[in-house]
Amino acid sequence: MVKMMNLIQNEHMKLYKRLGTWVMIGLILFAVLGLGAFTAFIMESNENTNWKETLQIENAQLQKQLEESPLKGAGETYVQQQVAINEYRIDEDIPPVESQSVLGFMIDATNFTGIIALFTIVVASSMVASEFSWGTIKLLLIRPVNRTKIILSKYIATILFALFSLVLLFLFSFLVGSVLFGLGGVDQPYLVYNNGSVEETNMITHIIQLFGFNSVDLLMMVTLAFMISTVFRSSSLAIGIAIFLMFTGPQITQLLSSYEWVKYVLFANTNLQQYTNGTPLVEGMTMTFSITVLLVYFVIFTTLTWVVFKKRDVAA
Amino acid sequence: MSKKPVVELNHVTKRIGKSTIIDDLNLQVFPGEVFGFLGPNGAGKTTTIRMMVGLMDITEGEILIHNHSIEENFEKAIAHVGGIIENPEMYKFLSGYDNLIHYARMVPKKISKDRIREVVKLVGLEERIKHKVGNYSLGMRQRLGLAQALLHSPSLLILDEPTNGLDPAGIREIRNYIRRIAHEENMAVFVSSHLLSEMQLMCDRIGIIQNGRLISVESVRDFVGSSSKHKMRYHVSPLDQAVELLRSTYDSVVESVGDGFIDTTVSYEEIADVTELFVEHRIRVYGISSIQSTLEEKFLEMTGGEK
Numbered sequence: 190m191v192k193m194m195n196l197i198q199n200e201h202m203k204l205y206k207r208l209g210t211w212v213m214i215g216l217i218l219f220a221v222l223g224l225g226a227f228t229a230f231i232m233e234s235n236e237n238t239n240w241k242e243t244l245q246i247e248n249a250q251l252q253k254q255l256e257e258s259p260l261k262g263a264g265e266t267y268v269q270q271q272v273a274i275n276e277y278r279i280d281e282d283i284p285p286v287e288s289q290s291v292l293g294f295m296i297d298a299t300n301f302t303g304i305i306a307l308f309t310i311v312v313a314s315s316m317v318a319s320e321f322s323w324g325t326i327k328l329l330l331i332r333p334v335n336r337t338k339i340i341l342s343k344y345i346a347t348i349l350f351a352l353f354s355l356v357l358l359f360l361f362s363f364l365v366g367s368v369l370f371g372l373g374g375v376d377q378p379y380l381v382y383n384n385g386s387v388e389e390t391n392m393i394t395h396i397i398q399l400f401g402f403n404s405v406d407l408l409m410m411v412t413l414a415f416m417i418s419t420v421f422r423s424s425s426l427a428i429g430i431a432i433f434l435m436f437t438g439p440q441i442t443q444l445l446s447s448y449e450w451v452k453y454v455l456f457a458n459t460n461l462q463q464y465t466n467g468t469p470l471v472e473g474m475t476m477t478f479s480i481t482v483l484l485v486y487f488v489i490f491t492t493l494t495w496v497v498f499k500k501r502d503v504a505a
Numbered sequence: 506m507s508k509k510p511v512v513e514l515n516h517v518t519k520r521i522g523k524s525t526i527i528d529d530l531n532l533q534v535f536p537g538e539v540f541g542f543l544g545p546n547g548a549g550k551t552t553t554i555r556m557m558v559g560l561m562d563i564t565e566g567e568i569l570i571h572n573h574s575i576e577e578n579f580e581k582a583i584a585h586v587g588g589i590i591e592n593p594e595m596y597k598f599l600s601g602y603d604n605l606i607h608y609a610r611m612v613p614k615k616i617s618k619d620r621i622r623e624v625v626k627l628v629g630l631e632e633r634i635k636h637k638v639g640n641y642s643l644g645m646r647q648r649l650g651l652a653q654a655l656l657h658s659p660s661l662l663i664l665d666e667p668t669n670g671l672d673p674a675g676i677r678e679i680r681n682y683i684r685r686i687a688h689e690e691n692m693a694v695f696v697s698s699h700l701l702s703e704m705q706l707m708c709d710r711i712g713i714i715q716n717g718r719l720i721s722v723e724s725v726r727d728f729v730g731s732s733s734k735h736k737m738r739y740h741v742s743p744l745d746q747a748v749e750l751l752r753s754t755y756d757s758v759v760e761s762v763g764d765g766f767i768d769t770t771v772s773y774e775e776i777a778d779v780t781e782l783f784v785e786h787r788i789r790v791y792g793i794s795s796i797q798s799t800l801e802e803k804f805l806e807m808t809g810g811e812k
Contacts, residue, residue: 195611196611203599203607327591328594332583335579502560502561503561
């Protein structure tokens with residue numbers, strides 16, 4: 190039996206000995222540096238000592254909004270939660286997190302998971318398709334290793350690339366943030382509204398949670414790209430479709446959100462944050478529902494990938 | 506042969522859609538022999554090889570390698586096989602050495618660094634092994650291809666056009682090497698090639714495939730020397746007198762006359778008779794050699810030329 194470790198090691202060798210991979214990793218680091226420079230030197234400092242006043246004004250506005258045009262269901266609770274959290278801040282003297290602090294910067298940097306999704310799609314798209322276009326698939330598949338293991342090792346290597354990039358983003362944004370803005374306010378808590386009262390939780394946990402939420406989208410799109418790469422053996426097609434869907438999918442589902450069936454569309458479910466702060470796209474959708482839908486899509490994507498890869502006659 | 510075959514093809518048939526690519530193919534390759542697989546383009550050589558290494562499904566029939574079915578028991582069967590399928594395409598952005606490491610990691614038994622070095626030395630790539638494969642010439646890639654095929658000491662070597670792209674010295678080297686490992690290490694070698702003259706020098710037995718059917722399997726010696734007539738070349742002097750003599754004695758013996766020699770087509774007995782005739786008439790004989798009919802001629806004869 191050939192150990193799975195060996196196969197993953199092989200995929201890693203093939204991935205990280207290519208310049209393109211390091212260019213992508215470099216771009217992620219560059220993006221964080223760019224954001225840091227922008228936040229530190231160009232963005233107007235909104236360091237205001239009278240944040241309490243600002244929050245009071247915001248609360249007044251929110252209250253007014255509630256009274257004038259009552260929102261339905263989840264929307265209303267969201268606004269109420271926001272008001273409660275703002276009041277808690279004023280009472281307990283906990284200022285909101287600013288962009289020009291290490292934690293605020295890290296929260297802003299979580300948006301770069303989109304870039305990581307993009308790059309991981311590129312990696313996933315070439316994983317199988319490239320072996321065909323290089324012609325190396327023939328020598329790869331005449332080893333005493335069954336095809337299931339080979340495709341699995343490729344998928345794992347792809348996911349590990351995403352994971353590596355996410356960890357890198359997390360650590361590097363912390364590094365850049367702490368160099369530019371100092372370590373002030375690291376002990377600042379994150380406020381959540383839970384069962385009628387506001388609670389303080391760990392900010393770092395919150396940031397990791399943000400990473401987690403953003404990774405759902407990433408995982409689904411990468412799995413889709415991996416499937417297209419395997420089924421059509423074309424990396425450009427896989428990259429094209431996956432990126433197109435990643436950018437347009439959410440908008441299209443938003444447009445169609447008045448239809449009931451939209452809730453079964455993949456993109457209506459990838460943003461799990463809609464349940465923690467905000468309104469679900471279609472009324473009646475729940476976290477459990479979305480996770481179930483996501484799991485169904487995931488199983489379809491991976492099964493199709495596996496079946497096609499296992500059965501295909503290699504004639505390239 | 507009483508030895509057990511390394512690979513057995515039993516009634517192998519491949520259909521894609523309605524067309525039959527391979528039709529009821531039966532053959533066996535034994536340890537220690539080099540088996541040549543010959544056929545015009547599109548005859549089904551590559552399809553057969555792909556089925557032998559499990560890259561393609563077999564529609565009907567079975568392929569057994571050391572009695573393991575390539576379809577039902579792929580991992581056990583393929584463990585005995587080393588191969589180059591078509592051009593040896595390697596990862597160009599990796600060094601030759603990394604390519605070998607890559608394949609070494611994919612076999613169950615551990616392949617030592619010494620073994621890798623040994624194989625590299627064998628194919629004569631020591632100096633360039635740390636270079637990127639992208640910079641290799643076709644010949645060097647062919648050698649690296651051979652190295653990856655031999656890495657795990659297989660008992661069946663499957664080579665698709667192994668001398669493609671090599672210079673004459675390289676061809677000769679690979680040919681000698683293939684013959685040596687087959688005979689010394691008792692390895693079975695299955696070679697396909699369109700270079701017919703190459704096959705003649707490299708193989709022990711040859712199978713001819715045409716339109717998906719195996720039309721003949723013969724040993725090279727029988728294959729080339731099967732006709733009852735022999736082509737003999739006599740180096741004699743004086744030439745004119747010799748030609749005159751032959752023409753007057755036999756009906757249609759003289760094929761052509763060259764610079765200092767006569768080419769003849771004679772029966773086995775006539776070889777001696779002609780010599781005797783020359784000697785009796787005081788014609789000096791400097792040399793008698795046999796001109797083998799080449800495989801190519803035989804091949805074209807059997808497959809009906811271009812068809």
